[in-house]
Amino acid sequence: MTGYDAVLFDSDGILVEPPASETQLEATQAAFREAGVDDVAPDHLDDIVSGVTVEVRHDICTDYDLEPTTFWEARERHDERSQFAAFRAGTRDRYDDVATIADLPQDRGVVSNNHHSTIEFVLDAFDLDSLFETYYGRPKTIESLQVKKPDPHFLERALADLEADSALYVGDSEHDVIAAHRAGIDSAFVRRRHCRDDELSVTPTYDIETLSALPAIVDG
Template sequence: MTAYDAVLFDSDGVLVEPPPAETQSTATRAAFREVGVDDPDRRHVEAVVDGITVEELEGICAAYDLDPETFWEAREHHDERSQLDEFERGVRGRYDDVSAITDLPVDCGVVSNNHHTTIEYVLTQFGLEPAFETYYGREMTIESLELKKPNTHYLERAMADLAAESVLYVGDSESDIVAATRAGLESAFVRRPHCRETELEVAPTYDLGDLHDVADLVCGDGRRGRS
C-alpha cells in the first residue's frame, strides 16, 4: 500500500543540477546584444535571471525602447541553448539518487518552471522517459511567466493527466512548496547542496535529505522526515 496515488517532481535542483546563475546571466546578456543593447544595466540582467514578471519585463524593455516579444524570444533562445550546451558538455548532470525514484509503484510526472522543450530534452538525455507518465514546463512566451510556480497551472494539468487525488510534489524551492499548498497537495522539500541552509517561510509536509527519502516515504511508512 503506497502513501500516494502519484508523485510529481520539479526538475532543476531535484532531478538534475540547476543552471548556474552566471550561465543564465551570460545568456541574458547575449540576448540583449542580439537586439542591439551591448551594455545592459546589471540590475536588469539580474531581474531577468531571478524570475521576472511580465510587468517588470515590459518596464525593462521600455528603458531600451525594445519590443518585449522580440527581446523575450531572443532571451529564451539563448537561455535554452546555454542549458543544452552544459548538459551536452557534462557541466550539468543528473543527480545520482534519481535512480531511487525511477521505478516507483505509482504514476509520476515532472512539473518545472523551465522550458517545456528543455524538460523534454532532460528526460531523453538521461533516459528518464520511462519513469514519468507526464511532464510540463512552460512555453517560451511572455504569457507563460504568469503561469510559473507558485501558480498551480502546470501542477493541475499534470494532476489531471494522472487522474490522481492523493499527490505528493517534490521540490527544492519556496515557490514549489507554495504551489503545492495552493493546489492542495502534500509537499516534500529536498535539501540539495544549493538549498541546504534555506529557511522556508512556508513549511513543507516533509523536509528530506534526498530522493532515497522520497522513495521511502512513497513506498513505506517513511514518516521520519515529517516537518
Template sequence: MAPPEPTYDAVLFDNDGVLVEPPSADTQSEAARAAFRAAGVDDPSRQHVDAIVSGVTPAVLDEICTAYDLDAETFWEARERHDEESQLDAFRDGTRGCYDDITAIADLPVDCGVVSNNHHSTVEFILTFFELEALFETHYGREMTVESLRLKKPNTHYLERALADLGAESALYVGDSESDIVAAERAGLDSVFVRRAHCRDVAFETSPTYEVEDLHDVVARICS
C-alpha cells in the same frame, strides 16, 4: 507480509535542483546578456540582467524593455532561445548533469510526473538525453512566451494539468524552492523539500510537509 500501500497515488517532481543540477548563475546571466546583445543592447545594467534571470514577471519585463526601447515579445523570444541553448550546451559538455539518486524513482509504486518552471522543450531534452522517459507518465514545463510567466509556479496551472493527466486524487510534489512549496499548498498537495547542496541553508515562510536529504527518502515516505 505484503508491502504497505502507498501513502499517495502519484508523485510530481520539480526538475532543476531535484532531478538535475540547477543552471549556474553565471550561465544564466551570460544567456541574458546574449539576449540583450541580440536585441542591440551591448551594455545592460546589472540590475536588469539580474531581474531577467531571477523570476522576472511580465510587468518587470515591460519596464526593462521600455528602458531600452525594446519590444517585449521580441526580446523575450531572444532570451528564451539563448537561455535554452546555454542549458543544452551545459548538459552536452558534461558541466551539468542529473543527480545519482534519480534512479530511486524507479522504485516508486505510483505514477510520476515532472512539473518545472523551465522550458517545456528543455524538460523534454533532459528526459531524452538522460534516458529518463520511462520514469515519468507526464511532464510539463512552460512555453517560451511572456504569457507563460503568469502561469509558472507558484501558480498551480501546470501542476493541475499533470494531476489531470495522471488521474491523481492524492499526490505529493517534490521541489527545492519555496515557490514549489507554495504551489503544492495552493493545489492541495503535500510537499517535499529536498535539501540539496545549493539549498542547504534555505529558510522559508511556508513550511513543507516533509524535508528530506535525497530522493531515496522520498521513496521511503511514499511507502511508509
C-alpha cells in the same frame, strides 16, 4: 497500500543540477546584444535571471526601448541553447539519487518552470523518459510567465493527466512548496547543496536530504 496516487517532481535541482547563474546571465546578455543593447545595468540582468515577471520584463523593455515579444523570444532562445550546451558539455549532470524514482509504485510526472523543450531534452538525454507518465514545462512565451510556480497551473494539469486524487510534489524551492499547497497536495523539500541552508516562510510536508527518503514517505 501506498499513501499517494502520484508523485510529481521538479526538474532543475531535483532531477538535474540547476543552471549556473553565470550561464543564465551570459544568455541574457546575448539576448540584449541581439537586440542592439550592449550596456545593461547589472540589476536588470539579475531581475530577468532571478524569476522575472511580466511586469518586470515590460518595465525593462521600456527602459531600453525594446519590442517586448522580440526581446523575450531572443532571451528564451539563448537561454535554452545555453542549457543544452551545458548538458552536452557535462557541466550539468543528473543527480545520482534519481535512480530511487524507478522504485516508487506511484504514477509519476515532472512539473518545472523551465522550458517544456528543455524538459524534453533532459528526459531524453538522461534516459529518464520511462520514469514519467507526464511532464510539463513552460512554453517559451511571455504569457507563460503568468503561470510559473508558485502558480499551481501545471501541477493541476499533471494531476489531471494522472487522474490523481492525492499526490506529493518534490521540489527544491519555496515556490515549489507554495505551488503544492495551492494545488491541494503535499510537498517534499529536498535540501540539495544549493538550498541546504534556505529558510522557508512556508512549511513543507516533508523536509528531506535526498530522494532516497521518498520510498518510506510514499509507502505511508
